[in-house]
Amino acid sequence: MRWVIGAVGLVLLGWGAVELLPVVLDSPLSLGGWLVGGPVVHDALIAPVVGVGGVVIARVLPKPWRAPVGAGLVVSAILVVLSIPYLWRSFSGPLTPGLHDRPYLLGLLVALAVVWVVVAIVGLTRRENTPAAP
Amino acid sequence: MKVRPPEETDFKSPTHGPRVSARIGLWLGIAFGLCFATGLISHGIQHPAAWFTWPSRPVNLYRITQGIHVTSGVAAIPLLLAKLWSVYPKLFGKPLVKSIPHALERGSIFVLIGASFFELLTGVFNVAQNYPWAFFFPTAHYAVAWIATGSLLVHIAVKLPVIREALTRKTTEDPKPTTGALSRRGFLLTTGGAVGVAVLATVGGTVPWLRTVSVFASRSATGVPINRLAAAAGVTAADSSWRLTVGDRRFSLDELRAMPQTTAELPIACVEGWSATVTWTGVPVKDLLERAGLPAGSEVQVESSEKGGLYRSTTLPGTHTSDPLTLLALRMNGEELTLDHGYPCRLIAPSRPGVLQTKWVSRLEVR
Numbered sequence: 001m002r003w004v005i006g007a008v009g010l011v012l013l014g015w016g017a018v019e020l021l022p023v024v025l026d027s028p029l030s031l032g033g034w035l036v037g038g039p040v041v042h043d044a045l046i047a048p049v050v051g052v053g054g055v056v057i058a059r060v061l062p063k064p065w066r067a068p069v070g071a072g073l074v075v076s077a078i079l080v081v082l083s084i085p086y087l088w089r090s091f092s093g094p095l096t097p098g099l100h101d102r103p104y105l106l107g108l109l110v111a112l113a114v115v116w117v118v119v120a121i122v123g124l125t126r127r128e129n130t131p132a133a134p
Numbered sequence: 135m136k137v138r139p140p141e142e143t144d145f146k147s148p149t150h151g152p153r154v155s156a157r158i159g160l161w162l163g164i165a166f167g168l169c170f171a172t173g174l175i176s177h178g179i180q181h182p183a184a185w186f187t188w189p190s191r192p193v194n195l196y197r198i199t200q201g202i203h204v205t206s207g208v209a210a211i212p213l214l215l216a217k218l219w220s221v222y223p224k225l226f227g228k229p230l231v232k233s234i235p236h237a238l239e240r241g242s243i244f245v246l247i248g249a250s251f252f253e254l255l256t257g258v259f260n261v262a263q264n265y266p267w268a269f270f271f272p273t274a275h276y277a278v279a280w281i282a283t284g285s286l287l288v289h290i291a292v293k294l295p296v297i298r299e300a301l302t303r304k305t306t307e308d309p310k311p312t313t314g315a316l317s318r319r320g321f322l323l324t325t326g327g328a329v330g331v332a333v334l335a336t337v338g339g340t341v342p343w344l345r346t347v348s349v350f351a352s353r354s355a356t357g358v359p360i361n362r363l364a365a366a367a368g369v370t371a372a373d374s375s376w377r378l379t380v381g382d383r384r385f386s387l388d389e390l391r392a393m394p395q396t397t398a399e400l401p402i403a404c405v406e407g408w409s410a411t412v413t414w415t416g417v418p419v420k421d422l423l424e425r426a427g428l429p430a431g432s433e434v435q436v437e438s439s440e441k442g443g444l445y446r447s448t449t450l451p452g453t454h455t456s457d458p459l460t461l462l463a464l465r466m467n468g469e470e471l472t473l474d475h476g477y478p479c480r481l482i483a484p485s486r487p488g489v490l491q492t493k494w495v496s497r498l499e500v501r
Contacts, residue, residue, distance in 0.1 A: 001294070002291045002292075002294050003291070005287050005288075005290055005291040005294070006287065006288050006291030006292070008284075008287055009283075009284045009285065009286070009287025009288035009289075009290075009291060010284065010288060011284070012280050012281075012283050012284030012287065013245070013280070013281055013284030013285055013288065014284070015280050015284070016249075016277050016278065016279070016280030016281035016282075016283075016284055017277075017281065019273075019276065019277035019280060020274070020277035020278060020281065022273065023269045023270070023273055023274045023277060026269060026270075027267070027268040027269040029268075030267045030268035030269055031267075031268075031269050031274060034252050034255070034256065034267055035248045035249065035252050035278070036248055037251070038247060038248055038250070038251020038252060038255065039244055039247040039248050039251065042215075042218055042247070042251070043222075043225055046215070047218065047219065047222045047225075050219060051222075054147070054315065054316075057315070058315055066315050066316075067315065067316050067317075067320050070315070070316050070324070071316070071320070071323075071324040071327065074212075074324050074325075074328055075324070075327060075328045075331050078211065078212050078215075078328045078331065078332050079331065079332075079335060081211065082208070082211070082258065082332060082335055082336065082350050083350060085258050085259045085261070085262035085264045086262050086264075086350060088264075089262075089264055090266070091264055091265050091266040091267075092262065092263050092264040092265065093263055096359070096360050096361060096362070096363055096366075097357070097359065097360045097363075097474070098353055098354045098357045098358060098359030098360055099263070099352060099353055099354070099359045099360070099361065099408070100262055100263060100352055101354055102349070102350075102351065102354065102355070104349070104350065107349025107350065108349065108350075110349060111331075111335060111349050115331070
């Protein structure tokens with residue numbers, strides 16, 4: 001079973017490489033940057049920031065607040081990531097009626113406000129029922 | 135304090151390890167599977183192989199498959215990040231390379247992660263019609279999808295015993311971390327919450343009742359979006375000399391208006407994931423072919439008076455030309471088409487990508 005899955009995977013991988021060849025020849029730098037950029041930025045920047053952030057939260061915040069603030073930061077970061085294609089539009093075409101014309105910055109701020117109200121409510125209610133450390 | 139690079143054993147949080155990564159990996163695998171399958175469908179409709187057919191009913195079918203495509207991609211963003219966090223300590227495993235198979239495995243994981251980020255990020259940028267790259271998006275996104283799926287299958291094959299162990303082993307819930315930090319369960323719940331928020335923030339582009347909730351929907355809360363303006367397509371308003379050519383027959387606009395009209399509620403569903411339901415009125419393509427003496431159910435080439443562009447000419451398969459709801463629309467929502475919506479007439483067929491719903495139609499030709 002494992003060998004079958006692996007073999008099918010290799011065939012698909014090879015097919016993808018064949019399909020990608022014209023793009024590789026046409027715009028190698030742009031394609032290469034986008035392909036390598038994800039893992040590099042994640043491993044060298046995003047994950048270390050998350051790790052250090054976790055340590056800082058554990059040292060600075062009172063216990064009942066640590067988990068909700070951590071979760072709130074994660075959800076906020078996802079919202080920021082999703083907003084980038086709408087807020088940084090240096091490479092987009094002209095807007096057409098009915099598309100990409102929402103108040104995206106306001107939308108982001110409202111969404112973040114909702115997230116942090118939830119974090120505050122959870123943090124305040126956890127204060128009473130968190131068991132003391134042994 | 136002496137500063138040194140981290141080692142695998144330095145990461146003590148319960149949010150790392152196979153029990154977390156197998157679970158998140160399962161959700162991520164489902165999201166990728168849905169995304170890949172619906173992507174192949176959309177590719178198949180736009181570049182049909184000889185054996186490929188796509189039904190014209192239910193009328194919302196393409197709207198649903200493409201909505202799933204974009205939504206599963208959005209959902210995969212927090213899942214991918216959570217998955218990578220759960221295995222991050224492995225990056226610092228020593229020795230860096232143990233053997234040739236180990237080196238190949240690490241290499242395949244690099245390919246998998248690179249291809250995964252590529253697909254998800256280029257996807258969300260493309261939905262926003264924002265192109266910070268030099269390549270042609272559809273070709274690259276399609277090719278890398280095969281690479282991502284292939285390397286995912288290789289990864290699953292390599293890790294199958296670990297996955298099985300982690301998902302089936304009966305375990306007691308670990309005690310909550312006494313530091314108040316995220317427990318394993320808390321991490322899974324946070325990931326689920328982030329997925330839910332990401333989906334809610336975007337899915338209103340296609341789900342009508344979430345239109346106002348989704349702050350990052352690509353379309354406006356009201357109205358019918360216009361992807362290509364007449365000015366951009368080089369089209370000016372047709373005058374009374376305008377004729378629609380169908381085979382050897384030519385129809386004036388008044389002749390089209392005098393033919394029996396069909397009114398139908400059909401979605402316009404973009405490959406970029408947004409959709410809008412519109413009430414269209416027009417002449418069934420089926421009737422036009424009949425009047426022109428052309429065989430019913432023929433594959434038809436639809437041409438536009440656009441001056442150029444990728445979608446100036448499209449192919450309408452026989453399944454759609456024989457469907458009485460495939461219209462050459464003259465009116466939308468009770469009013470005559472505006473020039474930007476395709477005046478004097480546009481194609482609207484059930485269960486088709488928006489880019490193939492040709493505007494400013496000038497000619498129908500049996501292929």
